[in-house]
Amino acid sequence: MTDSKSALRIDVSKGGPGSGKGTQCANIVQHFGYTHLSAGDLLRAEIKSGSENGTMIQEMIKEGKIVPSEVTIKLLQKAMQESGNDKFLIDGFPRNEENRAAFESITKIEPEFVLFFDCSEEEMERRLLNRNQGRVDDNIETIRKRFKVFLESSIPVVEYYDSKGKVRKIDAAKSVEEVFEAVKAIFTQKYEKAAAV
Ligand SMILES: Nc1ncnc2c1ncn2[C@@H]1O[C@H](COP(=O)(O)OP(=O)(O)OP(=O)(O)O)[C@@H](O)[C@H]1O
Numbered sequence: 001m002t003d004s005k006s007a008l009r010i011d012v013s014k015g016g017p018g019s020g021k022g023t024q025c026a027n028i029v030q031h032f033g034y035t036h037l038s039a040g041d042l043l044r045a046e047i048k049s050g051s052e053n054g055t056m057i058q059e060m061i062k063e064g065k066i067v068p069s070e071v072t073i074k075l076l077q078k079a080m081q082e083s084g085n086d087k088f089l090i091d092g093f094p095r096n097e098e099n100r101a102a103f104e105s106i107t108k109i110e111p112e113f114v115l116f117f118d119c120s121e122e123e124m125e126r127r128l129l130n131r132n133q134g135r136v137d138d139n140i141e142t143i144r145k146r147f148k149v150f151l152e153s154s155i156p157v158v159e160y161y162d163s164k165g166k167v168r169k170i171d172a173a174k175s176v177e178e179v180f181e182a183v184k185a186i187f188t189q190k191y192e193k194a195a196a197v
């Protein structure tokens with residue numbers, strides 16, 4: 001997203017649950033100097049911190065529901081301020097139209113581009129059930145709810161950005177290395193274009 005006043009640059013990483021957003025963002029950070037902000041990770045940290053919103057967030061995550069935007073946006077803004085960076089890769093946000101509209105209205109920032117990790121439900125389900133990170137939402141019941149929310153609420157946001165020519169779709173069913181090759185090509189092209197201006 002670009003913000004002319006503060007020159008913050010933000011790209012967005014989207015894709016279904018288990019499509020590999022977090023894995024690829026970690027690679028992008030190492031190669032391209034972004035700060036990675038995972039909305040899900042920030043919400044999980046908020047639960048651990050013992051915040052007054054912790055119980056509500058925990059319940060929403062267990063049910064695969066989307067936490068109210070004001071909570072998530074405050075966490076994102078705080079993390080951005082604390083990072084000292086001006087280049088952010090926001091992972092798993094905006095998750096629905098409310099997230100998108102509220103973020104843009106509060107921050108006046110729009111994404112430069114949106115990476116969309118495209119993967120079948122069958123493969124995503126396999127990956128989530130093998131993740132073994134102790135997440136309360138990595139069980140088959142919650143995974144099915146998360147897939148439904150993804151289709152009903154998150155895909156329309158991808159379509160919105162697509163209509164603005166911002167989506168870069170990546171075949172995320174390939175190996176981690178192959179997916180990263182495709183990601184690298186997108187970022188390299190972006191920097192080459194910027195250098196040519
Ligand atoms: N290309 C890949 N091939 C096989 N396994 C992968 C691939 N990418 C990621 N994984 C594995 O799949 C699991 C989910 O990946 P990751 O946590 O990056 O997904 P995510 O999109 O961030 O999911 P969530 O939305 O639930 O946070 C992890 O165990 C990860 O190691």
Ligand SMILES: Nc1ccn([C@@H]2O[C@H](COP(=O)(O)O)[C@@H](O)[C@H]2O)c(=O)n1
Pocket residue numbers: 017038039040041043060061062064065066067068072091092093094095099137146
């Ligand atoms: N914008 C968001 C992002 C996430 N959540 C909640 O966290 C859960 C886990 O998110 P991951 O990106 O780590 O998979 C997600 O299912 C939501 O419950 C949210 O509310 N808003």
Ligand SMILES: [Mg+2]
Pocket residue numbers: 021022038040092
């Ligand atoms: Mg993740």
